Amino acid sequence: MTQLASPLNRTVRHRRWQNPKAGLLFLLPSTIILIVFVAYPIVQSAWMSLHNWSYLQSTQPFIGFQNYIALASDPRFWNALGNTAIFSAVTVPLQVVVGMLLAIKFSRSSWFASFFRSIYFFPVISAFATMAIVWKFLLSPDIGPFAAWEHALGIPTVNILQSTSLALPAVIVVGLWKNVGFTMVILIAALQEVPESLNEAAALDGAGSWGRFRNVTLPAIRQPLLFATILAVIASLQVFDQVYVMTGGGPLFHTETLVTYMYQLGFQQYRSGYAAAVAWVLFILIMLVSVVQLRIFRYRDVD
Amino acid sequence: MSTSSLPVYLRHQRTPLRLTLTIIGWVVISLIALFVVFPFVWMILTSFKTEKDVFALPAQLWPAHWSFLSYSEIWKELPFARLFLNSVIFAGGVTVISVVFDSFAAYALARLDFPGKNIAFYLVIATLMVPYQITLIPLFQELFNLQWLDSYQGLIVPRATSAFGIFLLRQFFVSIPRDLDSAARIDGASEFRIYAQIMMPLAKPAIATLAVFQFMNNWNDFLWPLVVTSSTDMRTIPAGLTLFGGQYVVDYAVLMAGATISLLPLGLAFFFAQRYFVQGIATTGIK
Structure with a gap:
């Protein structure tokens, strides 16, 4: 704040706003859109989940928490929740650790570091649904190149995306292929903010490379690392594109996730109330995970 | 060495x-x-x-x-020209409108003094972390009531502002020295002139970052256009290609040509202006 601004702002503040009309006008378009298309739908989603809501019916009867009670005994919901949990539990640690390793390797500027950085980042800018078509093709048991290599090596060819044991791992690997670069880029930006002098001082004190990473680098990038992790968790809980395109949730629901199940309920079976209940479970899950992660990191901070 | x-x-x-x-x-x-x-x-x-x-x-x-x-063949086997046009209108429309609205809101939150400012700021923060998947079911109903399903306005308007964009630009505007706009204000310049002639030119790098980020996300988005559109003529490239690829007999070479063309705009932009792609994502971690 400049010296000039404070007397102008502070003393007048409680009697008169400085630019009431301009402020409200500038804010109007965004506020309307955020309220109508973000805030209201969240509330509406909760409201719908308390009804037997369907676009196909003329009335939407109120049924209290029955959708949630039904969810609790819906094996397809538990299956979708389980698959989503497995997907997250495997994806997030790998994405953060590999992203971190790559970030450390590529954070210094040299032509080959930036060359590899671009390669690892490139999937991030591609359309996932479109690239999932390509992946489906790559994994095709007859005309795909992976099958050709398996054939050449004498390994029996498997239809990976139709296999109950391999479809989910395939979806996970493709997810990592797409998103590792995202985490890497956040962490590279964070690493570049760490002052070189900190590392140098630690090195002069005789710290090894692991010690420097553990005691200098890691604490310095705690905040961005937390955000990268939260973003990875949130994204993984919403996995949809590659599942929809590559397996459609199959074989036999083995890759069905919360969002693909919600999509099916809401837009193919038109059970909107029930689908809204699934959406709310997902919402609560995301909030819980974010809060827990923020807690853990804060706790360590006090340590 | x-x-x-x-x-x-x-x-x-x-x-x-x-x-x-x-x-x-x-x-x-x-x-x-x-x-x-x-x-x-x-x-x-x-x-x-x-x-x-x-x-x-x-x-x-x-x-x-x-x-x-x-x-x-791609233009004959698919209404690919139409898909491409739809992607341009959707991603381009969202980008242009949201950059304007986001910068309006960001300017108000960073520089102006008015009733309800704090509430507005909390609204932005609260919606920042909300994934749109959660609002999808009621949004579909809302667009149905407005009769906006399967239309450009249905695709674009709900995305015409983003909490992320407002936040990003606000952070940038706050970092611009106040002397610049204070001086103009004392000289009697209107708030719109200060916004358009002082703040926006200074914010070019942040605007470019946001524009690239928005264009990329919407050009590549799949679930939103899949839900909002239903006729082949309103599909965007990812949704159109996926549905085409799901047919029983598929001409893979044509499908791959479509995928290659759809990657071309962002691929080229990435080649020439990589830092804007990187900055948009890097800022999500620093906020």
Whole structure:
């Protein structure tokens, strides 16, 4: 704040706003859109989940928490929740650790570091649904190149995306292929903010490379690392594109996730109330995970 | 390699073990890099294959006969021109409108003093972390009530502002010295003039970052256009290609040509202006 601004702002503040009309006008378009298309739908989603809501019916009867009670005994919901949990539990640690390793390797500027950085980042800018078509093709048991290599090596060819044991791992690997670069880029930006002098001082004190990473680098990038992790968790809980395109949730629901199940309920079976209940479970899950992660990191901070 | 240019902490003795580890590290990185680019290489090479090559057993990476047929067939087998136009209108429309609205809101939150400012700021923060998947079911109902399903306004308007964009630009505006706009205000300049002639020109890098980020996300988005549109004429490229690819008999070379064309705009932009792509994502971690 400049010296000039404070007397102008502070003393007048409680009697008169400085630019009431301009402020409200500038804010109007965004506020309307955020309220109508973000805030209201969240509330509406909760409201719908308390009804037997369907676009196909003329009335939407109120049924209290029955959708949630039904969810609790819906094996397809538990299956979708389980698959989503497995997907997250495997994806997030790998994405953060590999992203971190790559970030450390590529954070210094040299032509080959930036060359590899671009390669690892490139999937991030591609359309996932479109690239999932390509992946489906790559994994095709007859005309795909992976099958050709398996054939050449004498390994029996498997239809990976139709296999109950391999479809989910395939979806996970493709997810990592797409998103590792995202985490890497956040962490590279964070690493570049760490002052070189900190590392140098630690090195002069005789710290090894692991010690420097553990005691200098890691604490310095705690905040961005937390955000990268939260973003990875949130994204993984919403996995949809590659599942929809590559397996459609199959074989036999083995890759069905919360969002693909919600999509099916809401837009193919038109059970909107029930689908809204699934959406709310997902919402609560995301909030819980974010809060827990923020807690853990804060706790360590006090340590 | 001269070690004197390296920072102190990297000036280790080059023991054979260390050297071996370094080499293994780069070999692993190169192998994974091959894995990362492979789908793109396969996609592009396949788009130049003849049908015979596509179905050759075992699969060949390199086309036996180069053919450009897919690139002319794509416009006939699919309403691809229409899909492309829809993607341009959707992603372009969202980008332009949201950059304008976001910068309006960001300017108000960073510089102006008015009732309800704090509430507005909390609204932005609260919606920042909300994934749109959660609002999808009621949004569909809302668009149905407005009779906006399967229309450009239905695709664009709900996305015409983003909490992320407002937040990003606000952070940037706050960092601009106040003397600049205070002086103009004392000279009697209107708030709109200060916004348009002082703040926006200074914010060009942040605007470019946001625009690239928005364009990329919407050009690539799948679920939103899939839900909002239903007729073939309103589909965007990812949704259109996916539905085409789901048909029983598929011309893979044509499909790969479509995928290659759809990657082209962002691929080229990435080649020339990589830093804007990177900045948009890097800021999500720093906020």
